[in-house]
Amino acid sequence: MTETTSTIATSPGHSTPKKRPRRSVTLTMGTVVISGWVLVTLTVPWWAPFDPVKDQDLHHRLNGPSGAHWFGTDKLGRDVFSRVMYGARISLPLAISSVLLAVLIGCTIGAAAGFFGKWVDEALMRITDVTLSFPAMVLALAIAAALGPGIRNVVIAVVLVTWPEYARLMRGQVLSIKGGDHVKAATAIGCRPGRVFRRHVLPFCSAVIGVKATTDLGVVILLAAGLSFIGVGAVPPDPEWGALVSDGRTSIAHWWIATFPGLAILTVVLAFNFIGDGLRDRYDPYHRRRRPKKWR
Amino acid sequence: MTDELLQLEKLCVRFPVRRGVLQRTVGWVHAVDGLDLSIAAGETVALVGESGCGKSTTALAAMGIVPAASGRVLVNGKDLTSSRGDELRTARRRMQMVFQDPTSSLNSRMTVGQIVVEPLIVHELVERDRQRERVGELLSTVGLGDDAIERFPHEFSGGQRQRIAIARALAAEPDVLICDEAIASLDVSVRAQVINLLTRLQSELGLSYLFISHDLAAVRHLAHRVMVMYLGKMMELTDNETLYSSPAHPYTKALLSAVPIPDPDLELARERVILAGDVPSPVSPPSGCVFRTRCPIAQDVCAEAVPEWRNVGGGSAGHWVACHFAEPPSSVTLRGTSIESRQRLG
Amino acid sequence: MTAPAPTPAIDPPLPAGRRPLLEVVDLHVRFDTAAGSAQAVRGVSFTVDEGETIGIVGESGCGKSATILSLPRLLPPSIATISGGSVRFDGTDLLHANERTLHSVRGGEIGVIFQDPLSSLNPVLRMRRQLTEGPRQHLGLTKSKAAERALELLTAVGIPDPQRRLRQYPSEYSGGMRQRAMIAMALASEPRLLLADEPTTALDVTVQAQILALVRRLRVERGLSVVWVTHDLGIIAGLADRVLVMYAGTIVEQADVRTIYHQPHHPYTQALLDSIPRVDVRRRSALPSIPGAPPSLIDPPLGCPFTARCAHRMERCDHERPALRVIGEGHTSACFLDITPKKSS
Numbered sequence: 006m007t008e009t010t011s012t013i014a015t016s017p018g019h020s021t022p023k024k025r026p027r028r029s030v031t032l033t034m035g036t037v038v039i040s041g042w043v044l045v046t047l048t049v050p051w052w053a054p055f056d057p058v059k060d061q062d063l064h065h066r067l068n069g070p071s072g073a074h075w076f077g078t079d080k081l082g083r084d085v086f087s088r089v090m091y092g093a094r095i096s097l098p099l100a101i102s103s104v105l106l107a108v109l110i111g112c113t114i115g116a117a118a119g120f121f122g123k124w125v126d127e128a129l130m131r132i133t134d135v136t137l138s139f140p141a142m143v144l145a146l147a148i149a150a151a152l153g154p155g156i157r158n159v160v161i162a163v164v165l166v167t168w169p170e171y172a173r174l175m176r177g178q179v180l181s182i183k184g185g186d187h188v189k190a191a192t193a194i195g196c197r198p199g200r201v202f203r204r205h206v207l208p209f210c211s212a213v214i215g216v217k218a219t220t221d222l223g224v225v226i227l228l229a230a231g232l233s234f235i236g237v238g239a240v241p242p243d244p245e246w247g248a249l250v251s252d253g254r255t256s257i258a259h260w261w262i263a264t265f266p267g268l269a270i271l272t273v274v275l276a277f278n279f280i281g282d283g284l285r286d287r288y289d290p291y292h293r294r295r296r297p298k299k300w301r
Numbered sequence: 302m303t304d305e306l307l308q309l310e311k312l313c314v315r316f317p318v319r320r321g322v323l324q325r326t327v328g329w330v331h332a333v334d335g336l337d338l339s340i341a342a343g344e345t346v347a348l349v350g351e352s353g354c355g356k357s358t359t360a361l362a363a364m365g366i367v368p369a370a371s372g373r374v375l376v377n378g379k380d381l382t383s384s385r386g387d388e389l390r391t392a393r394r395r396m397q398m399v400f401q402d403p404t405s406s407l408n409s410r411m412t413v414g415q416i417v418v419e420p421l422i423v424h425e426l427v428e429r430d431r432q433r434e435r436v437g438e439l440l441s442t443v444g445l446g447d448d449a450i451e452r453f454p455h456e457f458s459g460g461q462r463q464r465i466a467i468a469r470a471l472a473a474e475p476d477v478l479i480c481d482e483a484i485a486s487l488d489v490s491v492r493a494q495v496i497n498l499l500t501r502l503q504s505e506l507g508l509s510y511l512f513i514s515h516d517l518a519a520v521r522h523l524a525h526r527v528m529v530m531y532l533g534k535m536m537e538l539t540d541n542e543t544l545y546s547s548p549a550h551p552y553t554k555a556l557l558s559a560v561p562i563p564d565p566d567l568e569l570a571r572e573r574v575i576l577a578g579d580v581p582s583p584v585s586p587p588s589g590c591v592f593r594t595r596c597p598i599a600q601d602v603c604a605e606a607v608p609e610w611r612n613v614g615g616g617s618a619g620h621w622v623a624c625h626f627a628e629p630p631s632s633v634t635l636r637g638t639s640i641e642s643r644q645r646l647g
Numbered sequence: 648m649t650a651p652a653p654t655p656a657i658d659p660p661l662p663a664g665r666r667p668l669l670e671v672v673d674l675h676v677r678f679d680t681a682a683g684s685a686q687a688v689r690g691v692s693f694t695v696d697e698g699e700t701i702g703i704v705g706e707s708g709c710g711k712s713a714t715i716l717s718l719p720r721l722l723p724p725s726i727a728t729i730s731g732g733s734v735r736f737d738g739t740d741l742l743h744a745n746e747r748t749l750h751s752v753r754g755g756e757i758g759v760i761f762q763d764p765l766s767s768l769n770p771v772l773r774m775r776r777q778l779t780e781g782p783r784q785h786l787g788l789t790k791s792k793a794a795e796r797a798l799e800l801l802t803a804v805g806i807p808d809p810q811r812r813l814r815q816y817p818s819e820y821s822g823g824m825r826q827r828a829m830i831a832m833a834l835a836s837e838p839r840l841l842l843a844d845e846p847t848t849a850l851d852v853t854v855q856a857q858i859l860a861l862v863r864r865l866r867v868e869r870g871l872s873v874v875w876v877t878h879d880l881g882i883i884a885g886l887a888d889r890v891l892v893m894y895a896g897t898i899v900e901q902a903d904v905r906t907i908y909h910q911p912h913h914p915y916t917q918a919l920l921d922s923i924p925r926v927d928v929r930r931r932s933a934l935p936s937i938p939g940a941p942p943s944l945i946d947p948p949l950g951c952p953f954t955a956r957c958a959h960r961m962e963r964c965d966h967e968r969p970a971l972r973v974i975g976e977g978h979t980s981a982c983f984l985d986i987t988p989k990k991s992s
Contacts, residue, residue, distance in 0.1 A: 186406040190466070193364050193398045194420040194473055195390040204419075208410045351851035352822075458940040488706040489878055490956075493922035493936035500933060515851065518881075522924035522934065541929065559856035560926040561881025565904045567927065568885030575860055576853045578807065579821045595853075 032283025038276035046094045055084035057091035057244045067259050077261035079252055088244040089266050095245045096273070099156060100225045103163040104218050110164065111171025112214060118172065119179030120202055130176065133169040141166045145228060149237040156245070159229050159238045166228075167221060174217060178210045212284075220281030223274035230270055246270050305339045305375075306509050307363065307396060307477045312336040312372035314355070314362045318584055330583045332358040334533040335372070337610075340477060343503065345510040347524035349517060349556070353580055355533040356513045360481045363511070364398055365389055376477070394424055397470035401482035403462035407454040413440070413465050414450035420473035439468040443498060460491035464498065471502070478502075479511045484519060496523060517560045521545055526618065529553050532583055532591040535610060536623055543616035549627040552592045590625070598626055666738075667694035668840060668872050669718070674732035676713045676722070683945040687713040689896040690732070692971075695840065700866060700873040702887030702904070704880055704919075708941060710896040711876045712844050718874075719753045719842065736840070755785035758833030762845040764825035767832065768817040774801075774828060775813040778835055785836040800831040804861055823854035830861065834869075841865075843875045847882065859886060880923055884908060889977075892916045895942055895952035898971060902978035912980040915953045951982070959984055 054073075062082035070077045076085035118129040136144070145162040152158035182188065183206060191205045230247025232238035234254075239245030246266045253263025314333040317326040333355040340346045348356040361367040363374050365381050374381040379392050397420075400406035407416055417436045421427045427435045437447045443464040454462055463483065470478055480499070484492045496519060502508055514520050520527060521541065528538040529552065537550040548554050555574040562568055576595045581587055587594050593603035602625055612619045613627050676688035688710040695701050705711045716722050717729050718741065734741040736752060744752070753759070761767055769777055778797035782788045788796065794813075801809035804827040817825055826846060833841060841862075847855040859882065865871050875886055883890055883904070890907040892900040892915065900913040911917045921935040939956045942948050948955070954964040961983060971979040 186400045186402060187408045189361070189366050190398070190400060190406045190469070191408070191419070192366055193393075194469060195394050195423045196419065197387075197390070197423070200423065204411070205408055208408075351853060460940060489880070489919060490706060490922055490937040491940065493924075493934040494938070496924065497933045497936055516924075517852070518924040518926040521926050521929055545926070545929070555853060557926060559852040561859075561879060561885050562925060562927050563880040563884050563908065563920060563923060564927075565884045565908050568881075571885075573856060573860070575856050577805075577857075579823045579854060580851070 029283045029286060031279040032287075035276040035279030035283065038272055039280065042093050042097060042273060042276075045090055046097055049090045049094060053087040053090050055087040057083065057088040058242045060084060060087070067256070067262075069259075070261055076265040077259070079262050080256070080259075085249075085262060085265055088249060089246070089269050092244040092246045092249060092266060092269065095156065095239065095243060096226055096229065096247075096270075099160060099229055099245075100222050103160045103167070103225050103229070104221050106160070106164045107167040107221075108171055108214060108218050111168035112175045112210070114168070115172035115175025115177075116179050116202070116207075116210075119176040119183065120198075120206065126176070129172070133172045136166070136169040137173070139166075141228065142231060145232060146235065146237060149232050154237055154240050156239055156243065159232050162232065163225050163228055167225065170221075171214065171217070174213060175210060178213055179206055182206050182209045216281055216285045219284060220278055223277035223281075226270060226273055226277075304341050306342055306377060307511065308339040308373075308375040309336050309359070309363060310373040310375065312338075312359065312362060312374065313370045314358050314367055315370045328584060331533050331586070332583065333362060336530075336535060338528060338538075340509050340511060342476070342509055343507050344526070345503065345512055345524045347512040347514060347520040347527045348530060349514060349520055349527060350530035350536075351515060351556075351580055353532070353583060354530040356530055357481050358533075359530075360398065360479045360511065360513050363479060364396065365393055391424070394420075394473050395475050396477040396479065397473050397475035398479040398481060399463070399466050399470050399483040402486045403454070403459065403466045404486075406466055407462060407469075409454055411453075412450065413445075413452055413454065413457075416454070416465060417450075417468050417472055420469060424473060426472075426474065435472075439472050440465075442471060442502070443468045444494075458491070459487055460494055463487060463495055467495075467498065467502075471506075475508070477509045477511060479513070481513045482515070483512075485514065485516065492519070499523065517557060529556065532580065532586050534591055534623065535621075536592065537621065539616040539620040540618060543620055547615070549613055549620060549622045550592075550624045551596050551598050551626075555595075555597070590623070600625070668697050668699075668737055669695040669874075670733075670735040671714075671718065672733045672735075674714060674717065674734065675730040676710070676717050677728045677730045678713070679726050679728070680945075685944040686947055687727075687896055687944060688717065689944075689947065691893070691896075691898055692732075693891055693898065693901065695872050695874060697839070698866070698870045698872055700875065700886060700888050702883035702890045703874065703876045703893060704878065704883050704890060705893035706878055706941060708944070709893040710944075711878075711893045714893070715842050715844050715874055715876045716759075719757050719759060720749060721753075721759065751785065754781050754833075755836045756838050757840045757842060758836070758838035759842045760826075760829050760833050760844070760846045762848050764822075764829040765817065767829055768825060770817055773814055773816055774820075777817075778813070778828075778832055781832065781835040796835065797831075800835055801828070803834075803865075804828070804831045805857060806831070823850055823857065826850060826854070826858060827861070830858070834865065837869075838871070840872045840874070843873065845877050848877070848879075855882075862886065880908075880920065892919070895947060896944055897952065897981065899953065899982070900978075900980045901971070902975070902980075906975065906978050910975075910978075912974055912978065912984070913953075913982045914957045914959050914984070916980075918956075918958070 060083060062078070064082065065078050066080055066082045068074055068078045074084050074086065076089060079085055114129050114133070118126040145166045148162040148165055149158055152161060188201060188205050191201045229238060230250065233245045233247030234251040236251065239248040241248070246269055249266035250263045253259065256262070312333055313331065313335055315329040315331050318328040318330055319325065320327045336359060338346065348359060350356050358367060362369045369382050376392055376396050381389060381392055384392050414436055417439055418432050421432050421435060436450060440447065440449055445461065445464055445468070454465060457465065484495050487495060499510065500523065503510065512520065512523055524541050526538065526540050527544045529536040529550065531552050537544065537548065537553045544553065545557065548557060555576045558571065558574045574597060578595055581594055589605050590603040590608050593599040596603065608623045608625045610621060610623045612621050614620060672692045674688055674691045678685045678687050691714050693701065703711045703715065713722065713727070718734050720741065729742060736757065739748065739752065741749065741752065775794060775797055778800060779790065779793035782793045782796050783790065797813060798809050801812055806812050806824055806827055817828065820828060847858050850858065862873065863886065866873060875883070877883060887904050889903050890901070891898050892907070892913065894915050900907065900911065900916045907916060908920065911920060918935065918937045922937055924930070924934060937956050942952050942955065950966045951964040951969050954960050957964065963983060969981045969983050971981045974980050
């Protein structure tokens with residue numbers, strides 16, 4: 006993910022200080038949690054006690070947490086623990102692919118607007134503004150409802166509501182970098198516009214976009230879960246986290262059905278936010294915190 | 302004239318002034334207003350003036366980075382202002398630029414090798430297998446070792462970075478080098494090194510310089526001819542010796558007398574022309590002569606008529622001044638700043 | 648790390664009964680940077696007399712700004728530590744003074760002007776408010792008296808139409824005017840000492856000439872003491888009575904202004920003077936330049952800091968740091984060279 010990006014300076018003008026390890030508790034915590042979840046998605050079939058869909062045991066419906074069913078069972082007698090663990094295999098790829106697509110679309114549009122300027126900028130930014138003016142959840146709901154339920158449609162809905170933010174961010178970034186001396190210098194030595202953009206503008210945008218994308222991973226998981234919760238997202242047997250929470254909403258007495266998937270969402274969203282904040286502290290000079298007076 | 306490498310003819314650059322919610326254009330700032338200048342092979346022409354006088358905009362307009370509103374930029378007789386795309390890129394290869402601050406003009410994500418090789422790649426000047434060798438040559442020309450190739454700009458001091466920027470400009474094999482305040486950000490002791498480097502490159506490679514600077518002392522050392530600008534307009538143009546010993550424009554006189562001299566006795570004995578106030582806003586420049594609001598000898602006529610750009614005679618290639626009251630230099634003695642009086646004092 | 652050689656204050660003997668206004672002894676300042684701890688000032692000692700103007704000259708990173716800003720303790724404590732020495736202003740120990748004393752001295756008896764006027768002007772307050780605050784606090788003037796004084800001050804520093812200007816915000820001033828307004832603010836509480844940290848570096852020469860003329864006048868009119876920090880040897884020549892040349896965190900030479908310019912002793916001072924182009928004489932040959940760059944202050948050299956770039960380098964320079972020693976009347980230099988090298992022309 007983004008934390009592997011090499012030396013990053015957000016401002017091209019200043020010399021990059023040597024990359025220094027700056028201890029950040031939240032960044033480490035976030036990374037540990039996300040690594041854990043990634044490990045879960047990769048290995049869950051080998052150790053999950055039950056199958057999340059097929060293993061229905063109607064004799065043990067709505068059982069509370071116990072030794073056999075750590076997170077209890079739902080109204081069809083399925084093991085909530087296995088369903089939550091398998092749910093990560095849906096929610097995480099869904100979030101990552103949505104964000105990647107949104108970054109790709111948003112950044113292309115934003116970069117075109119910022120780099121070419123004039124009427125291209127005007128046209129693209131008006132479209133962006135129109136999309137941004139809708140509340141994200143409402144727009145996503147409308148799109149998902151129109152497309153019908155299904156994981157793929159959730160991705161489409163989420164991408165359609167999140168790309169404009171990347172377009173705005175990218176445009177601003179490109180505009181500020183485009184005015185820099187090193188870009189003028191590249192033009193002066195005779196680089197074609199394409200090369201100027203690729204070699205002298207793009208590398209300085211990655212940090213800011215990366216930070217936003219990381220934080221957004223959490224937001225997107227929440228958004229997708231919200232859509233599934235309302236019923237326009239994942240189709241019933243799929244153990245998508247939002248759908249799991251939705252399952253439990255009808256019977257508050259059986260608190261474990263909604264609580265555990267809810268906690269899963271909470272940990273992932275928090276962890277992505279921690280990572281995003283940590284990365285921003287490290288790479289973004291505008292938000293860089295002053296080092297405490299007495300450090301060490 | 303065939304030996305004129307770079308010619309700026311009636312060059313004008315203007316920027317829109319936008320106001321209000323709709324960002325409507327309410328006026329124009331004439332950053333450069335009718336500049337005429339030509340540079341011959343092996344010549345150094347300096348453009349001096351205070352901030353906002355349009356000297357840096359002139360450089361960017363000459364390079365085609367900022368579009369000219371009118372006028373022409375000719376490089377080896379080829380008009381850059383009417384060229385586009387690849388034609389423009391090829392035409393202006395013969396003119397390269399060194400910026401004020403090497404920290405911002407060098408891409409901090411690229412190694413020195415990648416930076417210096419770029420002009421070779423984009424203009425296909427050297428075959429691929431000879432590129433590294435050529436970069437080494439260029440670096441040694443500016444006084445840096447081969448080991449610099451793998452390193453990043455931030456590992457170098459300010460002076461060394463400016464050398465890297467010069468090496469990059471030289472890679473395009475230019476005839477004219479535009480130095481936009483190229484020594485302004487350097488420290489005193491390093492500045493002399495870079496000045497000497499520029500002088501050496503001129504004698505070795507026969508380069509011409511358009512040397513843009515506010516540092517009148519460095520210009521005195523480097524330039525063959527000097528043009529003084531104020532608020533986008535030409536004030537005075539003549540050869541180095543004439544300008545510094547018998548300036549004809551009151552602005553030039555004030556400018557020269559404001560430059561401190563590193564000698565306490567001379568400083569004490571100097572007669573200073575201290576101008577009142579600041580440079581007026583370029584959005585609404587004064588009528589007539591733009592300098593009249595701060596000029597110690599301004600008369601009514603200065604507000605009414607724009608002074609003609611005329612040759613008052615003297616100097617090796619003429620002495621051009623835009624002032625109603627400029628006299629032939631023989632009768633002008635600039636007390637306090639003239640060389641003779643200073644040498645008597647020293 | 649080397650134990651810095653003790654550098655006692657070697658100053659021309661003062662006339663009997665006169666005490667220096669400011670006395671700095673063996674000042675050390677350390678900057679904690681990402682790359683390590685930099686010893687920005689390594690044992691600087693000097694005095695400033697009543698009515699005297701001291702010029703501190705050196706290249707960037709030589710510690711000149713750190714020196715002057717640490718006197719009223721204006722360096723950000725998060726990165727800078729004053730790690731040793733003493734600063735006495737009119738008998739008050741500034742380094743150990745409490746916030747209250749410090750506050751009354753700063754902006755009261757000591758005025759400070761910076762390179763960037765916006766750093767000391769508040770963008771959301773009108774100039775009248777900013778110019779009256781000091782005098783009301785430090786001199787106990789009434790509001791109307793202070794306003795009268797603010798008007799006088801703006802007139803004194805040469806700001807046209809001061810009545811109107813007092814009602815404006817700093818953003819409505821031009822660069823030169825802001826600088827003058829900052830000087831007016833520094834002078835508002837009738838300071839006895841003005842500390843100037845490269846205040847004209849960002850200004851155009853004609854505006855710089857105005858500011859310098861103003862300071863020269865104020866010095867005579869008010870008997871102001873001034874410490875002026877700059878890299879421009881030209882400014883110092885026309886302004887200072889005495890000059891300190893700094894290099895790599897230390898004072899390498901100190902003398903009255905004529906001696907520094909006409910009989911410099913330290914090879915660095917000589918080389919510096921030689922390497923600057925002058926507006927009054929045109930040199931036909933190449934400028935003599937100083938090879939290399941100043942040493943890193945994170946791990947400063949053991950011996951003389953200038954040795955790597957010095958034309959008169961001797962063997963002992965590499966491992967022994969020369970202390971400032973008296974080589975003439977009121978002239979000290981941190982160099983082992985015995986003879987005063989001939990004045991270069």
